[in-house]
Amino acid sequence: MTATGTSTGTEPLPFPGLREVPGTDTAQTRKDFTSDQEVRWCPGCGDYAVLAAVQGFLPELGLRRENIVFISGIGCSSRFPYYLDTFGMHSIHGRAPAIATGLATSREDLSVWVVTGDGDALSIGGNHLIHALRRNVNMTILLFNNRIYGLTKGQYSPTSEPGKVTKSTPMGSLDNPFNPVSLALGAEATFVARTVDSDRKHLTEVLRAAAAHRGTSLVEIYQNCPIFNDGAFDSVKDNDTRDDAIIPLRHGEPIRFGREGRLGVVRDPATGALRIAEDPADADVLTHDAHAADPSTAFALSRLTDSGVLAHAPVGIFRQVEAATYDDSARDQVHVASQGTGDRREALAGLLSSGDTWTVV
Amino acid sequence: MAKQVQQLDRVIIRFAGDSGDGMQLTGDRFTQETASFGNDLSTLPNFPAEIRAPQGTLPGVSSFQVHLADHDILTPGDAPDVLVAMNPAALKANLGDLRRGATVIVDSHDFTRRNLSKAGYADSPLEDDSLDGYDVHPLELTDMTVEAVKEFGLSRKDASRAKNMFALGLLSWMYGRPTESTIAFLERRFASAPSIRDANVEAFRAGWNFGETTEAFSVQYEIKPAPMAPGTYRNITGNLALAYGLIAGSTQSGLPLFLGSYPITPASDILHELSKHKRFGVTTFQAEDEIAGIGAALGAAFGGALGVTTTSGPGLALKSETIGLAVMTELPLLVVDVQRGGPSTGLPTKTEQADLLQAMFGRNGEAPVPIIAPKSPADCFDAAIEATRIAVTYRTPVMLLSDGYLANGSEPWHIPEVADLPVIDPAFATTPNHESAKGDPEFWPYLRDEQTLARPWARPGTAGLEHRIGGLEKGEGHGNISYDPANHDHMVRTRAEKVARIARDIPPTEVDDPLDEQGRGASVLVLGWGSTYGPIGAAVRQVRSAGHPVAQAHLRHLNPFPDDLGDVLRRYDTVMVPEMNLGQLSMLLRARFLVDVVGYNQVRGLPLRAAELAEAITKEITR
Ligand code: SF4
Numbered sequence: 006m007t008a009t010g011t012s013t014g015t016e017p018l019p020f021p022g023l024r025e026v027p028g029t030d031t032a033q034t035r036k037d038f039t040s041d042q043e044v045r046w047c048p049g050c051g052d053y054a055v056l057a058a059v060q061g062f063l064p065e066l067g068l069r070r071e072n073i074v075f076i077s078g079i080g081c082s083s084r085f086p087y088y089l090d091t092f093g094m095h096s097i098h099g100r101a102p103a104i105a106t107g108l109a110t111s112r113e114d115l116s117v118w119v120v121t122g123d124g125d126a127l128s129i130g131g132n133h134l135i136h137a138l139r140r141n142v143n144m145t146i147l148l149f150n151n152r153i154y155g156l157t158k159g160q161y162s163p164t165s166e167p168g169k170v171t172k173s174t175p176m177g178s179l180d181n182p183f184n185p186v187s188l189a190l191g192a193e194a195t196f197v198a199r200t201v202d203s204d205r206k207h208l209t210e211v212l213r214a215a216a217a218h219r220g221t222s223l224v225e226i227y228q229n230c231p232i233f234n235d236g237a238f239d240s241v242k243d244n245d246t247r248d249d250a251i252i253p254l255r256h257g258e259p260i261r262f263g264r265e266g267r268l269g270v271v272r273d274p275a276t277g278a279l280r281i282a283e284d285p286a287d288a289d290v291l292t293h294d295a296h297a298a299d300p301s302t303a304f305a306l307s308r309l310t311d312s313g314v315l316a317h318a319p320v321g322i323f324r325q326v327e328a329a330t331y332d333d334s335a336r337d338q339v340h341v342a343s344q345g346t347g348d349r350r351e352a353l354a355g356l357l358s359s360g361d362t363w364t365v366v
Numbered sequence: 367m368a369k370q371v372q373q374l375d376r377v378i379i380r381f382a383g384d385s386g387d388g389m390q391l392t393g394d395r396f397t398q399e400t401a402s403f404g405n406d407l408s409t410l411p412n413f414p415a416e417i418r419a420p421q422g423t424l425p426g427v428s429s430f431q432v433h434l435a436d437h438d439i440l441t442p443g444d445a446p447d448v449l450v451a452m453n454p455a456a457l458k459a460n461l462g463d464l465r466r467g468a469t470v471i472v473d474s475h476d477f478t479r480r481n482l483s484k485a486g487y488a489d490s491p492l493e494d495d496s497l498d499g500y501d502v503h504p505l506e507l508t509d510m511t512v513e514a515v516k517e518f519g520l521s522r523k524d525a526s527r528a529k530n531m532f533a534l535g536l537l538s539w540m541y542g543r544p545t546e547s548t549i550a551f552l553e554r555r556f557a558s559a560p561s562i563r564d565a566n567v568e569a570f571r572a573g574w575n576f577g578e579t580t581e582a583f584s585v586q587y588e589i590k591p592a593p594m595a596p597g598t599y600r601n602i603t604g605n606l607a608l609a610y611g612l613i614a615g616s617t618q619s620g621l622p623l624f625l626g627s628y629p630i631t632p633a634s635d636i637l638h639e640l641s642k643h644k645r646f647g648v649t650t651f652q653a654e655d656e657i658a659g660i661g662a663a664l665g666a667a668f669g670g671a672l673g674v675t676t677t678s679g680p681g682l683a684l685k686s687e688t689i690g691l692a693v694m695t696e697l698p699l700l701v702v703d704v705q706r707g708g709p710s711t712g713l714p715t716k717t718e719q720a721d722l723l724q725a726m727f728g729r730n731g732e733a734p735v736p737i738i739a740p741k742s743p744a745d746c747f748d749a750a751i752e753a754t755r756i757a758v759t760y761r762t763p764v765m766l767l768s769d770g771y772l773a774n775g776s777e778p779w780h781i782p783e784v785a786d787l788p789v790i791d792p793a794f795a796t797t798p799n800h801e802s803a804k805g806d807p808e809f810w811p812y813l814r815d816e817q818t819l820a821r822p823w824a825r826p827g828t829a830g831l832e833h834r835i836g837g838l839e840k841g842e843g844h845g846n847i848s849y850d851p852a853n854h855d856h857m858v859r860t861r862a863e864k865v866a867r868i869a870r871d872i873p874p875t876e877v878d879d880p881l882d883e884q885g886r887g888a889s890v891l892v893l894g895w896g897s898t899y900g901p902i903g904a905a906v907r908q909v910r911s912a913g914h915p916v917a918q919a920h921l922r923h924l925n926p927f928p929d930d931l932g933d934v935l936r937r938y939d940t941v942m943v944p945e946m947n948l949g950q951l952s953m954l955l956r957a958r959f960l961v962d963v964v965g966y967n968q969v970r971g972l973p974l975r976a977a978e979l980a981e982a983i984t985k986e987i988t989r
Contacts, residue, residue, distance in 0.1 A: 027827075040834070042846060071829045076665070079837075086834050087847065092826040094668055095836025097691050100661045103626075103653065107662030108826075111624050111649060112669040115826050133661070136654035335649055342644035349617045349646060354784045356643070357610060361547055362600040362781070363402050 022143060022219040025113040026072050033064035040090040051202035051228035052082050052149065058208045059147075060089065066216060068116055075118045076105045078125035081156050082149035082228070085120040099130020102137035102146065109144050110332040116216070117144040123164040124154050127183050131163075138194035140331035141220040145212075148185055148225045149202075153234035165234075166313040186307040186323055189223045190300045196222035197303065198322040202229060203242055207320070214322060220330045227318075240315050252281070252309055254321030259290040260306075270309065279305040281317065295325045369578070369586045376435035377589060378443035379537065381530075382460045383452030385418050385428045388530040393430025395534055395551060399543035401601035401778055404591030405434040408900065410442035410973065411774045415631065415714040422476075422484040427459040434541075436590040440900040440907075442775065444975040450533050452476065452507070455485035461497075469501045471536070473529065475508035503582055507532055514572035515565035524562070528569035535573020541587050545574065595780060602779040604743035604772030605632070608702065609639035611750025613646050615700075616672050618751065619758055619790035622647040624666035626659040627676045631714040632773045633704035636676045656684035660701065664688055667697045668835075670794065670825035672754065676702040679721045680711065686729045692763035693733045693861060695835045696812075696821045699763040700753050701735075706770045707971045716971025717770035719896050720947035725765040726925060726954065732858045734865040736760070737924040739767040741899035744779035746772060749922065755790050756868055761820045767924070769946075771973050772897045795822035798830050800843075809833055811845035819864035869926040875934045879917035880910060888915040890987050891938040893963075895921040895951055897973065898944050904976035905944075905983055912980075914987045924951070932959040940964055940986055944979055 038060045046052045063073065073091040077083035079098035086093030092115075096104050101119045109117040119137075126134045126148050137146070153171070154160040160173040164185065168177040189197045196218040200211040208226065215222035227238040240250040249263045252270060260270040269290040271282045279291065279302075294302065303323040310318045346352050379396070383389045390411055400407050410431040419426030433443035445465035451457040453476040464470070477490050491497050492504050511529040512522055531552070538545055549567055556563035577583055602610075616623035625648065627637045641650040649666075653659035660675040667673030677685065682703045692699045705721045707713025725737050736756050740749035746768055757764040798807035799822060811833040812821050824831040833845060841848035842856055881888050894902045899920050906918045919934065921927065935941050935955065943952045944966040952965045966982050968974055 069827075069829065071832055072827050074668075074826050077836075086836070090832055092832055093834035093836075094665075094695070095834065095838060096661075097687050097837050100657060100688065103658035103661030104665035104668070106653075106658070107624060107626055107651065107665030107667075107671075107673065108669045109665075110651060110662070111622065111666040111671045112826065115669070132654055133658055136658065335651070339644045339647060339649055343647060344645075346645045350784045352646065353614060353617045356613065356646075357784070358598055358600065358781050360600050361398050361402055362598050363404060364598050365404070365594045365596050 022217050022222070023066065023068060023116050024219070026116045027069045027114060028067045029069045033067070033070070035060045035064060037070060038063045038089050038091065040088055042087045044088050045084065046081060047232050049231040050081070051151065051230065052085070054202045054205065055147070055149065055208065055226055055228065056085065056088055058205050059212065062209050062212050065213070066116070072114055073116045073118070074108060075120055076101045076108065077120040078122075078130060079156070080122040080125045081230070082120055082122045083125060099125050099128070100133060101125070102130065102133040105144050106137055106140070106142045106331075109142050110335050113332065113336060119144055119146040121146060121148055123148070123150045123152060123162045123185070127163040127185060127188070135188070135192040138189055138192040138221050138223060141195050141328055142331045143219055143221070143333070145215045145222040146224065148223060149228040150185060150225050151228045151230035151234055152237045153230050155230050155233055159233035182312050184307055184310055184312065185223070185225045186310065187304060190304045190307055190324060193300055194223050194324065195220040195326050195328045196322070197324045198223070199225045199227070199318070199320050201227045201238065201241055201320060211322065214325065218325060220328060238315060241318055241320065250315070250317055252306075252317060252319040254293045254295070254306065254319050254323060256293055256295040256322065256325070259287070259292050261290050270306070279309060281309065295322045297324075298326060300324055370584060372585050372587050374587050374589050375437060376433065376439065377448065377541065377587065378431065378433045378446045379448040379450070380429055380431040380446040380460060380463070381450045381533070382427055382429040382456035383530070384421055384455070385414060385416070385426045386421065387428070387452045388527075389428045389430050389452070392530045392534045393432055395548045396537060396543065397432050397601055397776060398547055398551070399538060399545070400432065400434045401599070402547055403544055404594070405589055406437065406439050406592035406594070406778060407432060407434045407601070407776075408439055408442045409433070409776045410771065412972070413715055422453055422455055422481045424455050424459050424485060427456050429456070429460060434589060436592050438592060440903040441973065441976055444977045448537075450537065452529070452533070453485070454482050454487055454491070457491065458485045458487065464500065466499055467501065469503070470497065471503045471505060471533070473507035474504035475506050477504070505582065510572065510576060511569045515568050518561040518565045518568070520561055520565055525565060528565045531566045531569040532573035532576070535570040535575075536577045539574040539577030539586065540583060541589065545570070594778070598781045599778045600781060601776050602744055603774055603776045604740065604746040604768055605635040605704070605774070606639060607744050607779065608740070608746035608750050608766075608768060609636045611747040612636075612640065612674055612700070612754070613643055613648065614747070614784075614787055615751050615754030615790065616646060616648065618787050619672060619754060619792055621670070621672035621758070621792055622649065623674060624663060624671040625650045625674045625676065626653050626662035626666070627651070628653050628656045628659045628681060630656070630678045630681050632706055632770045633676045633678050633681075633702065635773065636702065636704070656681040657688060660685040660688040660699075664692055664697060664699055667692075667699050668695070668826070670792075670823070672700070672758070673698065674700040674702065676704070678704050678706045678714075679708045679724065682721060682724060683728065689735060689763050690729045690731065690733045691837050693729070693735060694837050694839075696761045696861075697763075698757035698761055698823070700750075700757055700766060701763055702766045702768065704768045704770065704773045707969070713971045715770065717897065717973065718946050718969055718971060719767075719769055719898070720950065720969065721767060722895075722924065722947065722950040723953070725767055732862060734862050735763050735765050735925065736865055736868055737765045737767060738922060739896040739924055740772060741896060741920055741922065743772050743775050743777050747779070751788060752922070755788060758790050758792050759820065759871075760818055760864060760868060761823055762865065767896060769897050792823065794828070795824040795831055796828060810843050811835060812840055813843050814860070819860060819867060866926050869923075869929045872923050872928055874930045875919050875921070875928045877917055877919045877934055880915045881917075887937055888917040889939040890942060890983065891917040891919060891935070891940070892942045892944065892983060893919050893921065893935070894944055895924055898946065901974035901976045901979055902944055905979035908976060908980040909983045909987070912984065914984055916983055916987060921951070924954070927958065932961070935959055935961045935963075942966055942983060942986055944974055946974065
């Protein structure tokens with residue numbers, strides 16, 4: 006059984022997100038996507054599981070391998086591209102969404118993926134992340150959230166619970182954490198999901214839907230860092246606790262969970278706020294609508310995530326709506342403007358001698 | 367009344383007024399008329415950073431200077447012969463720059479007590495002796511304009527707005543400028559507001575007619591067209607020429623142009639211009655910040671586009687980490703820095719050349735970047751193509767250093783034939799370039815061209831060439847992460863050598879030495895770079911015409927320098943380096959060639975003054 010039980014409830018195929026990416030008839034296996042580089046994460050790191058899931062899932066897309074590009078920033082998870090035998094760029098801290106924006110806008114024939122972490126995406130690169138989301142550039146962002154800085158050896162991160170004691174905060178951290186899903190929904194991202202590193206099936210389902218989405222897909226992956234923040238997500242992983250901890254989101258289904266389904270998300274009729282209720286009447290349980298144009302309910306669902314030590318977290322696809330993408334629109338403008346340009350050099354000659362000219366004989 | 371016509375070989379005119387008075391437009395129109403008449407010309411717009419500083423105050427003064435001549439000229443000129451001042455502040459802010467005896471035309475309407483005090487005048491300069499020594503013409507420009515356009519039913523305020531066109535009409539008459547292009551321009555510009563259009567055209571005509579009939583001006587001047595090589599010309603600013611050069615670089619390389627940029631003065635006009643030319647396959651991306659601008663450009667370059675980012679000094683500082691990534695990943699990228707006064711926000715609308723060392727060294731680690739600098743507004747076109755050529759050929763970011771003076775200043779441009787432009791071959795990698803131990807074909811992203819040391823540029827989408835690049839040090843050849851000490855040493859030296867080898871591919875230093883033919887050479891060489899070309903050239907001419915031989919050379923390539931530069935410097939007793947900074951090229955030359963140089967340095971936010979520089983050169987020669 007998977008932590009989230011059934012499917013994410015959205016249609017996985019076809020892949021309009023990858024409409025212009027050339028496919029292949031050659032059967033692919035996970036081996037085709039495995040580079041010859043030795044993987045160098047710590048033993049037990051959650052990144053291994055995500056890498057395995059991605060390598061296992063990519064063949065399913067049936068794309069030409071050379072048309073897939075992974076771009077990462079800096080951090081443990083950002084080593085990801087080196088381990089995949091596709092095109093890749095391990096860039097600089099926080100900037101991967103900006104670099105991917107340029108690539109995705111100039112090349113419609115590529116499947117563009119961004120690999121980032123909580124520090125990379127939400128701290129140093131926060132600006133690029135929100136702007137990529139608001140522009141809705143066609144790419145999939147995998148945000149590995151381990152709620153800690155791993156590569157720099159254990160400082161608190163922008164998703165760490167308040168009061169976190171680390172090397173840089175011996176008396177406890179002072180700042181409120183970001184909730185990546187709330188942040189993404191605040192930026193009106195068109196695809197926002199959350200999944201867990203150890204749940205291969207759910208992770209794969211979410212990736213499938215994210216790749217299928219045309220626009221920016223943000224997937225927050227709860228990722229355990231056994232070295233510096235072990236157990237941060239135990240509540241959503243342990244057999245004893247996970248049924249009560251995970252609030253499963255499946256489009257079109259009532260949000261009921263817990264042992265024997267004794268818990269459910271209900272809307273307070275007076276305030277409109279969402280809360281978790283025990284043994285709610287069926288009629289009161291909120292039915293998840295990932296396709297709602299207005300992100301308010303998805304946002305309210307995201308607020309059911311604990312900001313401190315995790316006891317509850319919604320998992321699944323919060324939002325999946327269709328909207329114009331920046332890159333499609335930018336290419337359209339170039340396409341429309343190019344109509345009738347004809348020979349570029351002739352057009353250039355015309356441009357250079359436009360305006361007020363005079364001739365000396 | 368028949369007017370006397372007097373011949374002049376050149377004149378410098380400055381239009382000055384409040385930021386809202388339309389002085390830039392007025393100057394621009396006068397320039398276009400002058401260009402189409404066939405004079406050589408050079409312009410210097412000068413405006414405050416504030417969009418509308420408080421009206422009537424000194425900080426709100428905006429001006430436009432144009433130098434026109436019947437011969438080839440190099441600068442907008444040091445000291446105006448004519449000042450048109452629309453208010454007391456414009457008079458006060460500009461008077462000190464005029465040559466003695468200059469003509470001063472003022473709108474006396476604005477010389478009210480209130481405006482005088484805003485400009486800091488206790489008494490009207492028109493009524494005391496402070497303008498003695500100038501040829502002053504107080505005219506009721508506002509009143510005459512309002513009177514001339516009254517039939518169009520505009521409010522007095524709207525009507526008086528056309529006074530800049532009255533002034534333009536008057537000056538156009540004084541210097542015998544052709545008027546058709548301005549009338550056509552006004553008709554286009556105000557096509558949607560007929561009464562404003564008619565008022566502007568009428569004010570322009572009225573200004574002309576006033577000149578013809580008034581007794582205030584008894585002389586009309588004639589400046590014959592300058593001899594120019596046969597061909598088609600247009601007047602062009604540096605930013606426009608640079609934008610065109612980038613489009614040409616794209617067309618000539620067959621690479622789609624991708625501009626990632628964040629608005630910043632004085633570079634934004636390049637973004638504006640390029641965004642008009644999507645029909646050339648140009649994509650313009652207005653990013654969320656400077657870092658995203660260059661990041662997106664680099665991402666596009668990875669995808670096989672001509673990646674460009676445009677900025678000014680503060681933006682360049684923000685981009686430095688990404689430039690380092692481009693150095694490490696060895697991808698072609700153009701970084702255009704339109705320099706302005708610094709440090710920090712500095713003087714956003716004024717010019718300076720103080721980013722040379724930032725361009726050269728402003729990154730962590732050993733991160734060499736080729737640097738190109740245009741020497742005049744029109745030269746921005748060729749410099750942009752040259753920067754493209756180097757970036758694409760050597761797979762490297764290239765810094766293109768323009769500046770605020772080049773950006774907004776203009777000059778006639780001999781429009782080139784597209785067939786004469788260089789063709790740039792991106793030479794993308796298409797097939798594997800190596801064999802694995804097992805004998806399978808594979809792709810090594812850091813296997814270099816033996817001549818240029820450039821690595822292959824393999825676009826995503828090319829089967830068999832999948833590879834990973836990034837900011838971590840890579841092993842020579844195979845391109846996998848390498849922390850090996852010897853490899854790092856090798857890679858650092860190789861990246862430096864790759865940039866150094868560009869010198870094999872650039873022309874030798876061109877020295878203009880009047881004594882060369884006599885086989886002995888002058889004793890002083892004046893060496894410049896970038897936009898100081900004009901003032902240096904003008905100063906050198908002045909020095910020579912006073913009978914002192916002096917040699918001149920100008921650098922377009924700042925990194926690497928031309929191979930012969932050291933020898934050239936050593937041939938002269940004195941090398942003088944004028945710069946709009948505190949000696950940045952001087953420092954590079956001393957460090958590189960162990961040759962002392964004499965700096966001539968000004969950081970006033972304005973181009974160097976030729977006359978002052980000529981004096982300094984003469985002092986060096988006669989020392
Ligand atoms: S430090 Fe943590 S996140 Fe980084 S590789 Fe090790 S276990 Fe993974």
